Amino acid sequence: MSTTEASPLRIGKAAVAALGMLATSTGALESAVSPTLPLLQRELSLTPAEGALLSIAMLITGALLLPITGNLGDRFGGKRVMIRLMGVVVAGGLVSSLAPSLPVLLLGQVLQGAMLGAMPLSFILVRKYLSEGESSVAIGVVSGSFLAGGMLGTLIAGPIAEGLSRHWMFAIPTIGIAVTTLLLHRLMPDDPPGRPDSRIDWPGLLLMSGILLTLMLVLAIVPEAGSQPIALGALIVFLGVLVAGWVAVERRSRAPMVDLRLLAQPAIWSSYAITFAVCLGTSLSMYLVPQLLAVTGDGYGFGASATDIGFYLLPGAVAAAVAGPVAGVAVRRFGSRPAVTVGVICMITALLALVFLHGEIWHLVVGKVLVALASGVCVTAVVVKTATAVSHGDTGTATSLLLVIRVVAFAAGAQIGGAFLTAGIPAGSDIPTESAFVTGFVIGGAIAVLSLLTVRKLDKGVKE
Structure with a gap:
């Protein structure tokens, strides 16, 4: 067996924990802007358009860099690319923490966008040094840690910015990334390059x-x-x-850059299709639930404040963070296909329940928890299937494309939700009708139903 297919070296729980800690730190830095955007707009005198640009700058650069970093990791080794990539992220975090104006802050956000490439690089490393069952759990840990870091960043960014300054809300997670990168460098062995001589x-x-x-x-x-x-x-x-x-x-x-024969494998294209459908439905509900909590209509909505909404959404964020490790264990024990099937069915049930039950706050809270948990299980199980359905030399490329699809689907879901609510505003009003929210939940459930058509393809075309 070639060195690119397996390695006699093994890594322990400390190395996997270091990957999880790095994922937590990057998730915290990635989520710093969203809850503090009003504060940044005030302090930097930003227009709404400039605020919107700031909120998506990292997302755009991350989507652009994901396929590149995954491909480079397959070619030159996951650890080597990871250490250099985190150097770029740390530089971006420092630029953001010292930024006196919007252009400098945008530069920092562009550099920070490289952090999304850490996920496929982590998957490359765990596949090289762990058995298939162990790597399934490790992938779940890394995915869950990133979501947990995002939840942590959402909770602490505002208090840090208001209690210390906006500079420290970038500096603290950046320090965490620097420390965990050094720890990873010490604990993780150097993985052999896959195709170092091939041209880009x-x-x-x-x-x-x-x-x-x-x-x-x-x-x-x-x-x-x-x-x-x-x-x-x-x-x-x-x-x-x-x-x-x-x-x-x-x-x-x-x-x-991408072997099209790889994309033609049923296990791969079905994974991508499921990810897009599940993430689109999840994003649609993630957009609609806060809007429904905030709106005050005739017999619907609750007029909740921003602080109240954050509190109501917290259980869903916790569920999303827990879903990764749960999915990893479920895939190891039952396989990806059963885990995805159960997750999709739960998600469909939750979304369709929201169509009829959204008259109480607890309806929305429970619905959001179930959607977040089901979505997390589905996406993590699909990531595990994608990573194990290809050779070790294609792990980074295959999983990075999956994460790009995830980013695009989340962006599309939010935009579609916005379009539904905009179209549902009656003339002379600025509040969407209740039917606009109901239609959004129905569409989300219908999209999730479509993903069931491809679940049976997950076990076809898998490499031996």
């Missing part, structure tokens, strides 16, 4: 970057599609041209 597919890389940027622009226009139909149509056509060009380039490349 620059044309494929540039075309994929163009595809992701154009897709983000399309999603940004969706809520206002009625007022900008020509621009939306032109972007969709341009997106199609880029996709066609990328497929043509990858077919002819001697060292493609």
Whole structure:
């Protein structure tokens, strides 16, 4: 067996814990902007448009860098790329913590976006040094730790910014990333490079970057599609041209960035389809539930404050963090397909229940918990299936594309939810009708139902 398929070395719980701690630190830094955006707008005198740009800058750069870092990890070794990548993230965190103005803060956010590449690199490492059953649990731990870090960042960013300063809300998690990176460097053995002599597919890389940027622009226009139909149509056509060009380039490349034969495996394309459907439905509900808590309509809504909404959503955040390790254990014991099937059915049930039961706050809280738990189990189980359905040399590439789809689906769900609520505002009012929320929950459930059509494909085409 080649050195790229397995390694005689093993790693212990301390190394896996270091990966989890790093995921927690990056999750905390990633979530710092969202709860403190009003404060940043005040202190930096930002317009709403500038605030929106700041809130998505890291998301865009992360989506662009994910395929690159996964591919480089497969070629040159997960640890080597991870250490260098975290150096970029630490630099971004320091720039953000010292930023006196929006341009400098945007630069820091762009550099911090590299943190999303840590996930596929972690998956590369655990697959090389753990058995398949152990790596399933480790993947769940890393995924859950990132979500737990995001929850922690959401809770502490505001108090730190108000009690100390906005500078410290970036500096503290950045220090955590620096310390855990040094710990990981000490505990994790150097993994052998997979394909160090192969050339980088620059044309494929540039075309994929163009595809992701154009897709983000399309999603940004969706809520206002009625007022900008020509621009939306032109972007969709341009997106199609880029996709066609990328497929043509990858077919002819001697060292493609993404081997299209990999995407043709039923276990891989079905994993991507399930991830998109589940994350789209999850994102739609994540957008609608806070809006329904905040709105005050005729017989619906609760007029909750921002602080109250954060409190009501906290159980869902905890459920999402717990879902990763739970899914890892479930996959190890029962397999990915049963775990995904149960998760999707629970998610469909929760979303459809919200269609009829949303008249009490506890209805929304329980619904959000069930959706978060089911979604976390599904996505983690699919990540495990994707990682184990390919050779060790393709782990980073396959899982990074899965995470890109996850990012795009979450962005699309929020935009679709915004479009539904905008369309549901009656003339002369600024409050969406109750039917707009109901329609959103129905669409979310219907999208989740579609994912069941591909679940049976998860066990087909899996490598021996």
